[in-house]
Amino acid sequence: AQTVTQSQPEMSVQEAETVTLSCTYDTSESDYYLFWYKQPPSRQMILVIRQEAYKQQNATENRFSVNFQKAAKSFSLKISDSQLGDAAMYFCAYRANAGGTSYGKLTFGQGTILTVHP
Amino acid sequence: GAGVSQSPSNKVTEKGKDVELRCDPISGHTALYWYRQSLGQGLEFLIYFQGNSAPDKSGLPSDRFSAERTGGSVSTLTIQRTQQEDSAVYLCASSPLQGNYGYTFGSGTRLTVV
Numbered sequence: 174a175q176t177v178t179q180s181q182p183e184m185s186v187q188e189a190e191t192v193t194l195s196c197t198y199d200t201s202e203s204d205y206y207l208f209w210y211k212q213p214p215s216r217q218m219i220l221v222i223r224q225e226a227y228k229q230q231n232a233t234e235n236r237f238s239v240n241f242q243k244a245a246k247s248f249s250l251k252i253s254d255s256q257l258g259d260a261a262m263y264f265c266a267y268r269a270n271a272g273g274t275s276y277g278k279l280t281f282g283q284g285t286i287l288t289v290h291p
Numbered sequence: 292g293a294g295v296s297q298s299p300s301n302k303v304t305e306k307g308k309d310v311e312l313r314c315d316p317i318s319g320h321t322a323l324y325w326y327r328q329s330l331g332q333g334l335e336f337l338i339y340f341q342g343n344s345a346p347d348k349s350g351l352p353s354d355r356f357s358a359e360r361t362g363g364s365v366s367t368l369t370i371q372r373t374q375q376e377d378s379a380v381y382l383c384a385s386s387p388l389q390g391n392y393g394y395t396f397g398s399g400t401r402l403t404v405v
Contacts, residue, residue, distance in 0.1 A: 208393045216380060218396035264333065266393070277322055277341055279384075279394060283333040 175200045177267050179282035186255045187290050193240075194250045194285050196265030204270040207241065207248045208279070213261040221263070224248065226270075252287075260289045293317075297383050297397035304373055304404055312368040312400045316385030323366050324394060325358060328380045337381075340366065373404045 177198045186192035198207070209221040224232045224241050231239050236256075240249045252259055265282040296315040304310050316323050325337040336350035340360045351357070355373075360366040370377055380401050384394035 206393075210393070216382075216399045216401075218382065218384070218394075220393040220395075223393055268393075277386075278336060278339055278347065279324070279334075280336070281326075281334040 175202075175267050175269070175280045177265055177280050177282040179265055179285050181285045182283070183286045183288070185288040185290060186252070188255055188257060190255055191251060191253045192255055192287065194252075194263050194265075194287070196248045196250070196282055198246050198248065198265070198267050198282075200246070200267065200269070202269050206268045206270065207239075208266040208268070209237070209239070209248075209250045210264045210266060210281075211259075211261045212264065212284075218264070222250065255289050257289050257291060260287055262286050295383055295385050295395050295397035297381075297400050299400055300398065301401045302403070304402070306375060306404055307372055309369065309371045310373055310402065312370075312381050312383075312402070314366045314368070314383030314385075314397060316364065316366070316383070317395055318364075320385035320387055320395070321363065322386045323360055324384045324386075325366070325368050326382045326384070328382060328399070330379070334382065337368070370402075373402075375404045378402055378404045 179196050205226045207224045211219045211221050222232050222234045222237050231241050236253045238251045262284045264284045266279045268279050298313045321342045323340045326334040328334050338358045339347040355371045358368045380399040382399040384396040386394045
């Protein structure tokens, strides 16, 4: 079974600084997607960034970027120029591609609470 | 609609009562998912509907939990004889059948069993 592990229950960062959130996963499949979701106090899960496993290039979305290390099964999120609005719980998630045994189902890590200090 | 809609937003119920939670997915999304999030915890998979296929019920914690999806659209999650440990936020999400899309989530229903 696939598992996703976020080893940092809480992280904090100063406004305008950079922070990296860690995520590791375990799977026997070769074709899958990885995601980072943000959940503010409103409870709405917001997709931050996604990465296809077959792509070697790390995904980037404005101030958010990932460091995808497929061999190490590591998928960290870097937030640059942190803003107060980035404060939220962040979840790493895995989804098998078509044909995988768990296709369609997102498996989530435990989450990391990010605090941004002014 | 433009997003995934869940109702009610909050529900307080007495232990032993049955509750129904509703999810209205994005129009055209054939896949629908229910997750449960206990306080300060990650998301626990409950059930997954994909098109006309039989649903994946592998995450339902007990036979008190059931879900249906009528007409390939609206879904209802039913919890019978609620227990205090059922208190959580229940999140619904939908996605297109294929592709690399993440899910679009609703804002959830916060269930409190007293």
